[in-house]
């Protein structure tokens with residue numbers, strides 16, 4: 001999996017909110033098709049990191065390097081252009097619209113000819129492609145004409161992820177995708193993440209549920225007080241070790257620049 | 262004998278016969294309410310079924326229906342447009358003044374219509390701008406423009422009607438086919454079909470529902486939400502302009518008091534038609550049914566010799582019942 005160029009390099013990224021130094025010095029890479037877990041205690045800086053990568057926040061310093069070149073993300077659309085899609089905690093689905101409309105929201109298929117020019121939707125084509133995307137992602141939904149508001153939390157999460165992939169994402173950012181889900185629904189979302197990897201899509205997964213992180217990730221980046229406390233290879237680590245890094249009992253860095261204890 | 266209650270009792274009994282019936286009737290239950298109201302009036306007063314009553318009821322329904330079409334778009338985005346009634350009045354006056362100044366010919370007619378529509382459009386776009394760009398809540402924004410529009414109406418007209426309207430306009434207003442379908446009804450029906458198709462079949466329609474359903478989601482998928490909202494209020498203003506011109510045509514006179522309180526009936530029609538003030542839900546067919554219910558109550562109560570004031574009482578009860586039933590239906594899912 002390694003060997004090729006990293007898809008994403010985060011280098012010395014810093015961000016503060018007023019007096020709070022949310023990110024002190026963040027460094028890590030993500031390779032194509034790799035699932036990287038981003039873990040850490042509350043307030044460690046996970047969501048802030050994601051917001052910077054998705055273009056919602058601008059870092060104070062440091063570089064975000066995508067496919068070898070430095071990028072400056074001014075907004076979510078910039079990130080989407082590059083192929084970075086974020087599935088937000090609140091999912092950003094329109095509950096009154098059906099599955100197909102949600103999958104194609106903002107880039108609807110139009111009919112050919114004059115009808116297309118008047119903005120007439122090509123519902124048939126959208127339904128066909130929606131069906132295809134869902135089958136490909138192994139998402140089970142009885143009827144894609146169902147309104148998203150009538151679906152379960154897991155199905156919604158799956159649709160949000162499927163939408164991100166179907167837009168040609170190379171990197172998908174997931175902020176606690178299983179937080180609100182039951183056991184079975186979580187399992188489905190984890191399957192979906194494995195599916196993404198098999199299709200060569202890279203994923204950054206934020207989660208507080210360590211078994212989930214250990215199950216699907218290739219590597220784990222542990223954040224602690226706005227710094228990277230350690231980067232672990234999932235198959236060579238244990239739950240205990242990850243927790244030790246999270247709590248600061250273990251660290252790969254000699255703590256520089258006098259961090260307050 | 263003469264009793265406005267049948268409508269309400271019908272609703273109540275349907276409601277109590279378990280929600281099952283509601284489920285089966287689905288989105289068509291308001292249509293059933295309309296049919297029942299019509300049957301009740303027809304039984305109480307057979308003249309209710311005359312061609313003349315059909316002509317006059319449908320024609321008078323156009324005033325509210327045109328406003329309600331625009332209001333449907335606005336309400337689906339979870340907005341509200343309180344200014345439509347006042348803009349209707351102002352558009353009638355500006356169109357009337359233009360036509361009065363230009364005389365009784367085709368040019369005057371065309372310019373007058375354009376002036377009326379433009380008045381509506383400008384007010385609509387201003388509403389949209391205030392809502393989308395200045396982040397003023399729709400209720401306050403359109404309450405403001407409602408006051409502005411009605412003030413300007415009286416400043417321009419000095420409170421007087423304008424009766425010097427071109428003949429083609431007034432003959433359009435009173436014209437009909439086979440004493441049955443009036444020209445205003447034909448124009449309104451056409452606008453209903455166009456807007457219904459736009460809402461149900463076009464990208465513009467999907468984006469309208471998406472914005473009402475989850476504005477943040479719409480924004481994140483790259484939809485230009487402010488621009489869309491400005492267009493939506495523009496449509497509402499334009500429809501108010503069209504309604505103002507048609508009202509002036511029907512009465513062969515542009516009156517500064519036209520449209521007063523119409524916004525409440527237009528909103529009522531949209532809500533009776535199944536739209537949700539929280540956004541994301543609503544459709545033109547429902548709005549048509551809602552508007553016709555209001556018009557039928559008005560004409561029916563007069564025909565059965567009930568004081569016309571009972572109409573607002575009945576409409577008020579139907580609004581509450583309609584929202585209550587919608588809540589039951591959506592909770593049951």
Ligand SMILES: Nc1ncnc2c1ncn2[C@@H]1O[C@H](COP(=O)(O)OP(=O)(O)OP(=O)(O)O)[C@@H](O)[C@H]1O
Pocket residue numbers: 017020021022040041042043044045046047048049
């Ligand atoms: N918009 C903001 N304004 C001020 N402070 C903020 C803001 N966002 C985050 N912070 C602060 O930055 C630090 C990192 O927050 P962040 O949300 O990234 O943590 P997290 O790792 O996602 O935590 P959690 O696991 O609780 O979601 C915290 O101290 C937080 O209070």
Ligand SMILES: [Mg+2]
Pocket residue numbers: 046047048
């Ligand atoms: Mg967080």
